[in-house]
Amino acid sequence: MSAMRESKFGRHSLAAGLLGAAWVLSAPLAWAQGQVNVICSVQAEWCNLMATTYSRTSGTRVNMTMKGSGEALAQLNAERANPKTDIWFGGTGDPHLQAAEQGLTQDYQSPSLKDLYPWAQKQAKDSGFRTVGVYLGPLGFGMNTELLAKKKIAAPQSWADLLKPELRNEVQMANPASSGTAYTMIATLVQLMGEEKAFEYLRALHRNVSTYTRSGTGPVKAAARGETTVSISFIHDVTTEQVGGFPVQSASPSEGTGAEIGSMSIVKNSPNADAAKRFYEWALTPGAQQFGLAARQFQLPSHTKTPLDPRMPDFKKIKLINYDYAKYGASAERRRLIARWEREVQNAPK
Numbered sequence: 001m002s003a004m005r006e007s008k009f010g011r012h013s014l015a016a017g018l019l020g021a022a023w024v025l026s027a028p029l030a031w032a033q034g035q036v037n038v039i040c041s042v043q044a045e046w047c048n049l050m051a052t053t054y055s056r057t058s059g060t061r062v063n064m065t066m067k068g069s070g071e072a073l074a075q076l077n078a079e080r081a082n083p084k085t086d087i088w089f090g091g092t093g094d095p096h097l098q099a100a101e102q103g104l105t106q107d108y109q110s111p112s113l114k115d116l117y118p119w120a121q122k123q124a125k126d127s128g129f130r131t132v133g134v135y136l137g138p139l140g141f142g143m144n145t146e147l148l149a150k151k152k153i154a155a156p157q158s159w160a161d162l163l164k165p166e167l168r169n170e171v172q173m174a175n176p177a178s179s180g181t182a183y184t185m186i187a188t189l190v191q192l193m194g195e196e197k198a199f200e201y202l203r204a205l206h207r208n209v210s211t212y213t214r215s216g217t218g219p220v221k222a223a224a225r226g227e228t229t230v231s232i233s234f235i236h237d238v239t240t241e242q243v244g245g246f247p248v249q250s251a252s253p254s255e256g257t258g259a260e261i262g263s264m265s266i267v268k269n270s271p272n273a274d275a276a277k278r279f280y281e282w283a284l285t286p287g288a289q290q291f292g293l294a295a296r297q298f299q300l301p302s303h304t305k306t307p308l309d310p311r312m313p314d315f316k317k318i319k320l321i322n323y324d325y326a327k328y329g330a331s332a333e334r335r336r337l338i339a340r341w342e343r344e345v346q347n348a349p350k
Contacts, residue, residue: 033059034274034275035063035272036276037065037084038051038062038063038085038279039065039066039072039076039088039089041068041089041090042090042091042292042295043240043295043297046291046292046294047064047090048064049294050283053291054282058282060275068178069092069180070095072095073095073098073099073104076267086271086273086275086276086279087264087265087270087280089264090262092183092184092260093133093325093329094180094328094329096123096127096263096264097127098329098331098334099131099265100127101330102331103268105131105266105267106265107128107129108129109124110281111281112281115303115305116304117133119136119261119302120133120261130265131263131265132265132302133262134301135300136261136262136302137235137236137262138320139184139260140235140251141162141233141251141252142224142230142231142233142238142241142249142250143230143248143250143251144226144228144246144247145247146247147170147226147229151170151229153167153170153229155251156230156251157251157253159192159201159253162230163201163204163205167230168208169208169210170208170230171209172212172213172227172230173185173212173232174213174214174215174216175212178215179215179216181232181233183337185258186198186337187337188321188323189201189202191322191324192321199344206348207350216234216237217237219232219233220233220238235252236297236299236312236313238250239298239311239312240298252318252319255319256319257320261325286306286307289303298312298313299312300313
């Protein structure tokens with residue numbers, strides 16, 4: 001209990017420190033006033049820290065709505081004729097690329113673009129500068145160490161390991177129709193193995209999957225709480241549960257894996273266009289990019305000068321594939337692969 005209190009205290013102290021740091025870093029924006037309407041697709045505490053800090057440091061009212069990536073894209077489509085949203089922050093990059101493709105977002109090149117990691121710059125170029133990368137998170141496995149020991153199961157270290165008979169009904173993954181995490185997995189396997197072998201693999205994996213959850217974080221939360229032994233998750237989500245005191249560890253598939261590029265977009269014809277650009281610029285600063293860490297989120301931030309935490313994934317130890325974000329972020333390709341998964345895998349007999 002004392003460790004949990006200490007962790008919570010440390011987290012709040014970090015958040016308080018970042019509030020002060022962000023105040024200084026945001027001084028040129030001081031008392032811009034007005035308002036900005038933001039859809040936020042990251043963890044709630046992260047969204048709230050950003051909204052509170054930006055409001056205090058800029059004098060701009062932040063109207064923050066929290067929605068998953070799929071819901072956010074649906075809302076932008078629904079508002080197409082009369083946009084009410086200014087900024088869409090966070091969530092897997094594929095729906096942001098779809099929004100760009102569908103003309104829902106505004107092209108904008110930030111002066112900070114040159115200071116971002118190459119993967120964040122490429123996300124911007126691939127979208128015609130209608131979105132930009134704000135964090136990177138690799139895909140991997142989460143596993144409950146207590147259940148592994150109790151059931152005498154070796155910790156999986158590869159995609160092939162997930163097919164072992166001892167993991168029958170011991171794996172959870174999300175449904176790709178509702179989860180960017182699961183779609184990233186399918187797109188990763190297709191690029192890694194080729195489409196036919198990837199779907200052969202997914203049909204074999206189906207025998208070991210107990211549940212397809214709606215959200216991408218559902219499987220790792222289930223693993224953390226002993227409801228499943230293994231999850232297919234972003235590695236930073238496993239770290240969040242580990243820091244929370246749960247008996248979990250992560251692994252990166254030895255054959256190679258993909259990663260999400262969490263993104264940010266300005267909505268086309270937004271009602272507060274100037275305020276949207278000011279928030280966008282602020283969200284790319286090293287000070288603003290530390291709020292994910294303050295909320296116990298461990299993705300790699302996109303600005304090269306943002307301090308890194310040792311608990312963030314070590315990309316030097318992860319075999320990343322050359323993920324084609326432009327191709328697999330396109331609406332038609334996403335729909336096609338998800339439809340094939342639903343047809344061939346989701347309801348297949350076990």
